[in-house]
Amino acid sequence: EPEVTQTPSHQVTQMGQEVILRCVPISNHLYFYWYRQILGQKVEFLVSFYNNEISEKSEIFDDQFSVERPDGSNFTLKIRSTKLEDSAMYFCASSPTSGRRETQYFGPGTRLLVL
Amino acid sequence: GQNIDQPTEMTATEGAIVQINCTYQTSGFNGLFWYQQHAGEAPTFLSYNVLDGLEEKGRFSSFLSRSKGYSYLLLKELQMKDSASYLCATYNTDKLIFGTGTRLQVFP
Numbered sequence: 001e002p003e004v005t006q007t008p009s010h011q012v013t014q015m016g017q018e019v020i021l022r023c024v025p026i027s028n029h030l031y032f033y034w035y036r037q038i039l040g041q042k043v044e045f046l047v048s049f050y051n052n053e054i055s056e057k058s059e060i061f062d063d064q065f066s067v068e069r070p071d072g073s074n075f076t077l078k079i080r081s082t083k084l085e086d087s088a089m090y091f092c093a094s095s096p097t098s099g100r101r102e103t104q105y106f107g108p109g110t111r112l113l114v115l
Numbered sequence: 116g117q118n119i120d121q122p123t124e125m126t127a128t129e130g131a132i133v134q135i136n137c138t139y140q141t142s143g144f145n146g147l148f149w150y151q152q153h154a155g156e157a158p159t160f161l162s163y164n165v166l167d168g169l170e171e172k173g174r175f176s177s178f179l180s181r182s183k184g185y186s187y188l189l190l191k192e193l194q195m196k197d198s199a200s201y202l203c204a205t206y207n208t209d210k211l212i213f214g215t216g217t218r219l220q221v222f223p
Contacts, residue, residue: 042216043202045212056208056210089155091157102145102148102165103148103160104211105160106157106159109157
């Protein structure tokens with residue numbers, strides 16, 4: 001069964017550094033999302049992406065965040081200058097273009113720790 | 116705004132039935148999802164309700180009442196592996212809005 005994959009599984013970085021989190025959505029999906037989950041808290045929406053542009057973004061998704069689909073398979077989340085409070089699990093998700101478009105399938109996540 | 120409420124924790128015994136409730140208030144509603152999340156792992160899709168009523172899928176069923184802003188997830192014949200968090204989420208425009216999740220512990 002096709003799956004969303006994410007790399008790396010864990011990332012440790014220093015405050016102020018840039019990180020890029022990578023995702024490979026399910027191959028025939030065209031809607032992509034990033035969510036984050038701070039330890040012990042709820043899953044929060046960051047951004048949705050379709051047709052090479054952002055569809056919607058949350059208040060969390062400020063100027064330090066950006067997303068890109070650099071090629072036909074990867075979908076990336078860049079955090080330009082990480083802060084301590086960016087430490088969280090970051091989940092990528094994708095959904096199909098037909099049928100149950102609302103159903104989002106999540107990747108295994110990248111655990112980001114900012115020191 | 117969005118507000119989703121579900122109990123923080125529940126416990127149950129192996130083989131039993133448990134019902135996890137979720138109430139929501141949302142400015143726009145296009146469906147309600149239930150996801151299962153084991154500790155340290157990604158949410159996995161369980162069910163989606165967009166119309167009122169009960170949807171059954173094996174040991175899991177989900178119910179929705181849009182007029183009451185209420186849903187529940189029913190788990191039958193509980194197994195130890197069902198110990199996890201169960202996340203209620205509303206679908207609004209292009210995103211999922213999650214509740215804080217209900218941590219279910221199944222005891223032998």
